Amino acid sequence: MSGVGPVEPGEGTRVRIASPAPRPRRGPLAQHFERHRRAALGVLLTTAVLAGSGYLYVTRPRPEPPPPPLHPNQVTAVAYLNPRAAEAGTDRRSFSFDVEMTVESDHPVTVVRISQPYAGLSVSSSPRTPFRTKAGSPRKITITTRVTECGKVPRNVGLPFLDVTLRNTRAIQNHSFILGSRYAQDLSRALQVACSNGLG
Incomplete structure (x- = not known):
């Protein structure tokens, strides 16, 4: 045999394809999240937007108070x-x-x-x-x-x-x-x- 390359199976042999590793078993919370993933992402996005808006509102520049009346x-x-x-x-x-x-x-x-x-x-x-x-x-x-x-x-x-x-x-x-x-x-x-x- 000469040349460079992968070893090819010979006659009468089979290529064994490894089966994927078994998925770990998911708990009920993960299954629930999987089913309601879009709704959960929507809630998270809404919460992030509201938190950002609240931060902007709290840190907004305050208007100057009116000057006190003269004596x-x-x-x-x-x-x-x-x-x-x-x-x-x-x-x-x-x-x-x-x-x-x-x-x-x-x-x-x-x-x-x-x-x-x-x-x-x-x-x-x-x-x-x-x-x-x-x-x-x-x-x-x-x-x-x-x-x-x-x-x-x-x-x-x-x-x-x-x-x-x-x-x-x-x-x-x-x-x-x-x-x-x-x-x-x-x-x-x-x-x-x-x-x-x-x-x-």
């Missing part, structure tokens, strides 16, 4: 309008005047308290405090000052101001509003009338 004294203005004419028979120790309050903000401001810096004066307002002002809507307020003790009020007021306590969702603040020279003149005149002729 109430930064958005509130008070302007002196005019003195109110005294009615006949009214107390000469009282002086009433109107102011207009405006709030330039999306958030309302509450007026908690209104006062004067002078110990000899008491102050009341209409509407009575506390009251809320609407954003962007001017509000007219009537303020009445009453002389309680002439010795504790100046005869000639130079630059009077109105102390107002304001509150919004950001803060509560005390602020002094200067109402201008016309208010100073009207208040000085009213104090002179209130404390003249031996009153107080």
Whole structure:
């Protein structure tokens, strides 16, 4: 025999083909999976998609929170309008005047308290405090000052101001509003009338 190649069987011999190894016996769970393989793969795929979506939702960028509102004294203005004419028979120790309050903000401001810096004066307002002002809507307020003790009020007021306590969702603040020279003149005149002729 010469040449290279596989050995061929001779006459009368048979080629024995090895039978495949017996399959290992499968348990009931494997048999069940084999029967429902497509459904199980669908469930696994759905679970993976939902888990990925959940991860993306949880790790998504958060929108920036809206900025907090400004402090109430930064958005509130008070302007002196005019003195109110005294009615006949009214107390000469009282002086009433109107102011207009405006709030330039999306958030309302509450007026908690209104006062004067002078110990000899008491102050009341209409509407009575506390009251809320609407954003962007001017509000007219009537303020009445009453002389309680002439010795504790100046005869000639130079630059009077109105102390107002304001509150919004950001803060509560005390602020002094200067109402201008016309208010100073009207208040000085009213104090002179209130404390003249031996009153107080």
